[in-house]
Amino acid sequence: MTDLTGKSAIVTGSSRGIGAEVAKVLAAQGAGVVINYRQKAPRANKVVQGIVDAGGRAVAIGADLTTAEGSAALIDAALENFGSLDILVLNASGGMETGLGEDYALRLNRDAQVNMLEAAAQKMPAGSRVVFVTSHQAHFIDQVATMDAYEPVARSKRAGEVALRERIPALEAKGISLVVVSGDMIEGTITATLLDRVEPGAIAARREAAGRLYSVVEFGAEVAAMVCADVPTGHTEYVGGAEDFLRATS
Template sequence: MSTSLAGRIALVTGGSRGIGAETARLLGAAGARVFVNYREKARRAQRVVDEIARAGGAASAVRADLTDRAEVAAMTGEIRDLCGRLDLLVLNASGGMERDVPPDYALRLNRDAQVSLVDAAMPLLPPSARIVFVTSHQAHFHGRRPTYDEYEPVAASKRAGEDALRDRIPDLAARGIGLVVVSGDMIEGTITPTLLERARPGIIDARRAEAGSLPTVSEFAAEIASAATAPLETGHTAYVGGEDYLVDRS
């Protein structure tokens, strides 16, 4: 990446591992001051912060359960107090396949919490700020392509979250704020394929054979980081992998 994010302030949700962590590292390397959001894994988030710092960047770990509005308000308040604004909001955190979560958890996190965080961050987002919503092809194409039964609650709720955010485009555009979606096929080595494989052994090999190859964490994170600054129209969707999904995007 270029250094076009120098001086910008970024928040990456779910930034303590996997795609979020790699995205945070790339944004830090590009010059952004990165806030790495986490829910429980403070040490893991701090490792990402330390890696960014060792590479010459600036970062802080910020805790918030995104389904808790008070915690989200505290997190955005901390960013306001430290930096006064937020130029880039990467909505990467998602879930719904975890054990022992309430039946409505996927919808609360993947739809309601995404909108609530945008609302909480709105006072910090200046004109030219950008929101990047991270999703999967199985969610983005939900209703048009079949998904795995085990992933259905996540796919449906993330599609609902994307739709809710797209409904906000006119208001965001009036404020000069852009919304970009980045959608990917199964990503090698991330938590969702791991959980799917646990529920249905062989599912990853089958999808890899069907698609030819699966994107890596690095490839997907690079597309997310690029979406932070690329000259894209608001509402644009960037696709990573899964060419079979893209044959008919109507």
């Protein structure tokens, strides 16, 4: 098992789902982990308690990533509680919620990702790693159409990935690497639930096309594995069911 003793990680959007699973794995490997939530403090505190009960270190911080104050709060928490910031997992995403404005998907999936990265990079030492979590439906959106209900989210996440990749040279100059993890639809996530509500049968259809879909636990483990994977900066790790997307782009 990877030894992350003495390291510190921020995992955005980690009060539930994929982010929570990533945080649990990193904490089990010895990292101090900042658990990020936007509104649901009890849920985040439950993740922290589970990590602490298992012998790990974690703290929950409420922060809206679409604000500069949100990014600063997470970074300050990592430095104050664990003494460093070595790992940044950009997992938070959204855009299918209602009542947050028509531009919310772009503000969260592009602008907030870039702002979080740029703020964190100022505090991360050489040898640090950033992991951006996306979906095949977003990563390949310029070549492969997706479900109508998901397209605004997919395009905003692709815009976020492009914007983050543009910063790779500046990150390399600091000795920081960036890796992208792209996954198929994940069973049990809020996005999958909302999509199936808007387009009944959508997830079953995707499951049939892909052969199978990863669970939240399985995908979280794959994301966590890329924190220390021996891959070059800019690498994209395809997790589950990417063959049909890759064929469509070849």
